[in-house]
Amino acid sequence: MAVGTQYLAEQPxxxxxxxxxxxxxxxxxxxxxxFFYPVMLMSVLCFxxxxxxxxxxxxxxGLLSFGHAAFFGGAAYVTAHAAKVWGLEPLTSILLGxxxxxxxxxIIGFVAIRRQGIYFAMITLALSQMFAFICLQVPFTHGEDGxxxxxxxxxxxxxxxxxxxxxxxxxxxxxxFGFFAIWRIVNSPFGNILKxxxxxxxxxxxxxxxxxxxxxxxxxxxxxxxxxxxxxKAIVFQFATLTDVQWQMxxxxxxxxxxxxIGTMIGPIVGAGLVIALQNYLAxxxxxxxxxIGIIFVICVLLFRRGIVGEILELMRRKTKGAS
Amino acid sequence: MSTIFGIxxxxxxxxxxxxxxxxxxxxxxxxxxxVIFGLLRVINFAxxxxxxxxxxxxxxxxxxxxxxxxxxLILAPLIVGAIAVVIERTMLSRLYGVDPLYGLLLTFGLALxxxxxxxxxxxxxxxxxxxxxxxxxxxNLGFMFMPIYRGWVVIASLFICLGTWLLIEKTRLGAxxxxxxxxxxxxxxxxxxxxxxxxxxxGLGAALAALAGVLAAPIYQVxxxxxxxxxxxxxxxxxxxxxGSILGxxxxxxxxxxxxxxxxxxxxEASSIVIFVIMAIVLLVRxxxxxxxxx
Numbered sequence: 001m002a003v004g005t006q007y008l009a010e011q012p013x014x015x016x017x018x019x020x021x022x023x024x025x026x027x028x029x030x031x032x033x034x035f036f037y038p039v040m041l042m043s044v045l046c047f048x049x050x051x052x053x054x055x056x057x058x059x060x061x062g063l064l065s066f067g068h069a070a071f072f073g074g075a076a077y078v079t080a081h082a083a084k085v086w087g088l089e090p091l092t093s094i095l096l097g098x099x100x101x102x103x104x105x106x107i108i109g110f111v112a113i114r115r116q117g118i119y120f121a122m123i124t125l126a127l128s129q130m131f132a133f134i135c136l137q138v139p140f141t142h143g144e145d146g147x148x149x150x151x152x153x154x155x156x157x158x159x160x161x162x163x164x165x166x167x168x169x170x171x172x173x174x175x176x177f178g179f180f181a182i183w184r185i186v187n188s189p190f191g192n193i194l195k196x197x198x199x200x201x202x203x204x205x206x207x208x209x210x211x212x213x214x215x216x217x218x219x220x221x222x223x224x225x226x227x228x229x230x231x232x233k234a235i236v237f238q239f240a241t242l243t244d245v246q247w248q249m250x251x252x253x254x255x256x257x258x259x260x261x262i263g264t265m266i267g268p269i270v271g272a273g274l275v276i277a278l279q280n281y282l283a284x285x286x287x288x289x290x291x292x293i294g295i296i297f298v299i300c301v302l303l304f305r306r307g308i309v310g311e312i313l314e315l316m317r318r319k320t321k322g323a324s
Numbered sequence: 325m326s327t328i329f330g331i332x333x334x335x336x337x338x339x340x341x342x343x344x345x346x347x348x349x350x351x352x353x354x355x356x357x358x359v360i361f362g363l364l365r366v367i368n369f370a371x372x373x374x375x376x377x378x379x380x381x382x383x384x385x386x387x388x389x390x391x392x393x394x395x396x397l398i399l400a401p402l403i404v405g406a407i408a409v410v411i412e413r414t415m416l417s418r419l420y421g422v423d424p425l426y427g428l429l430l431t432f433g434l435a436l437x438x439x440x441x442x443x444x445x446x447x448x449x450x451x452x453x454x455x456x457x458x459x460x461x462x463x464n465l466g467f468m469f470m471p472i473y474r475g476w477v478v479i480a481s482l483f484i485c486l487g488t489w490l491l492i493e494k495t496r497l498g499a500x501x502x503x504x505x506x507x508x509x510x511x512x513x514x515x516x517x518x519x520x521x522x523x524x525x526x527g528l529g530a531a532l533a534a535l536a537g538v539l540a541a542p543i544y545q546v547x548x549x550x551x552x553x554x555x556x557x558x559x560x561x562x563x564x565x566x567x568g569s570i571l572g573x574x575x576x577x578x579x580x581x582x583x584x585x586x587x588x589x590x591x592x593e594a595s596s597i598v599i600f601v602i603m604a605i606v607l608l609v610r611x612x613x614x615x616x617x618x619x
């Protein structure tokens with residue numbers, strides 16, 4: 001699904017301006033909890049990281065996973081269990097969640113990469129649904145109740161995460177780490193091979209690349225980063241439930257990425273912010289959220305497939321072309 | 325009372341019957357998906373929602389207009405088919421040039437809208453829909469009691485599948501359809517109205533889903549969520565069968581339904597995931613599916 005991706009690195013002017021924008025954005029994120037409700041900001045950060053992880057796969061390898069909720073929700077369960085039942089330190093719990101998501105990514109990815117395109121989407125959806133059924137039945141997830149009352153605890157043993165501001169800055173740090181990791185992956189030689197596979201898989205094969213291994217590698221990384229988002233979410237919100245592993249969640253992360261812009265670095269963040277804000281706004285009214293999500297899907301697919309950020313980048317590209 | 329492998333015979337046959345009924349729905353739905361995919365190259369995520377619409381159409385016809393089961397069996401597919409035709413003309417047809425994944429996303433969005441709207445109007449709980457008086461009661465088959473309606477569903481679905489197969493393999497319209505699946509541009513050059521064919525195919529696929537929905541209404545309750553949960557299983561069925569062949573979709577549907585029923589007898593905990601496990605195994609052994617061709 002190659003959506004006219006313009007790489008900022010190709011244009012030096014855009015590169016400096018994007019660096020400036022990045023610094024401003026980080027400053028804004030540091031100041032944000034003094035202006036907005038920290039819980040909502042943390043929710044946005046977790047989902048933005050989730051969407052960025054998902055985008056790593058669809059935007060840079062061209063694989064549409066319809067089952068990313070399994071990694072997000074699976075990691076949330078592992079983290080919640082580690083923190084609550086085993087009483088582990090929060091960061092260790094989150095890392096265990098990441099490890100769990102990576103292992104699941106390895107298993108699901110190993111099966112799913114055998115088919116491409118539309119089949120890949122159906123297979124990942126089916127496998128994540130299977131995982132959701134398993135979560136419903138095994139005792140450690142506590143079925144419909146989920147794992148409630150997860151302690152936030154003390155980060156590294158001494159930083160009290162029960163302070164909302166502290167929790168916010170830790171979440172922000174995790175988000176920035178994840179975002180930087182994705183940026184590094186995308187702009188590495190490995191990332192270039194992924195893009196080559198997206199553009200023309202057969203050519204990549206004929207150039208001697210073991211396409212399946214690259215795809216599986218990208219899938220596991222994407223799953224692990226989705227797990228980082230899910231594990232963090234479990235600590236922030238102090239629970240892990242079935243909602244996180246169900247197909248609706250996979251649909252939501254697709255929508256965030258599609259709305260913001262598939263294959264752009266900041267698109268998924270914009271999309272996550274918009275969707276979370278909309279959900280919060282609608283929670284007070286009686287309008288069904290699912291209907292609205294469906295409508296946004298339809299509008300995005302029919303009218304702006306590049307997403308908000310993608311369309312803006314495209315406009316800028318056309319302008320610079322016209323000027324030169 | 326006789327037993328097989330320590331399981332009482334009525335229980336065993338009862339589960340096989342339930343499996344056959346589930347299999348009937350898997351077969352009818354995966355058949356529609358395969359027909360649509362064959363020509364439009366779109367995975368119709370809204371297929372589950374259209375199945376749900378069919379059931380709700382029957383329910384609404386009965387409760388608001390007093391129209392019973394037998395007319396609903398004709399009317400509901402027509403209504404849903406007409407809605408699908410509008411959807412294809414106004415939305416899906418704009419996506420034929422682009423990546424097929426967008427078709428999946430569009431129909432996913434449509435499924436969410438339909439499901440959300442019906443949930444808003446009718447709540448998540450199921451609404452009862454009575455079987456027609458001619459088909460109530462049960463017959464004694466000697467080894468078990470079979471509710472007549474369930475037997476009817478199995479037989480009706482067999483006829484529907486057979487009819488669709490005949491339509492596609494033996495009629496002129498079906499020949500156009502198969503030809504357009506192979507090479508749409510060439511068929512259009514021969515003077516066949518391919519855009520019309522695409523519209524009709526989508527309408528037919530959706531009507532099949534709605535027909536399955538009407539058949540399902542008296543067995544499962546009519547609920548907004550009945551479609552989506554089913555369609556994910558049907559996706560797995562389609563992956564197992566491979567979408568290359570109509571007959572493959574039908575056979576795989578019944579087969580997996582019965583296998584699921586048998587799992588309920590011997591290892592009930594695994595019954596909800598057995599189809600997904602089979603899908604994973606098939607993908608590892610034969611990635612193109614049991615009846616599929618490598619592309």
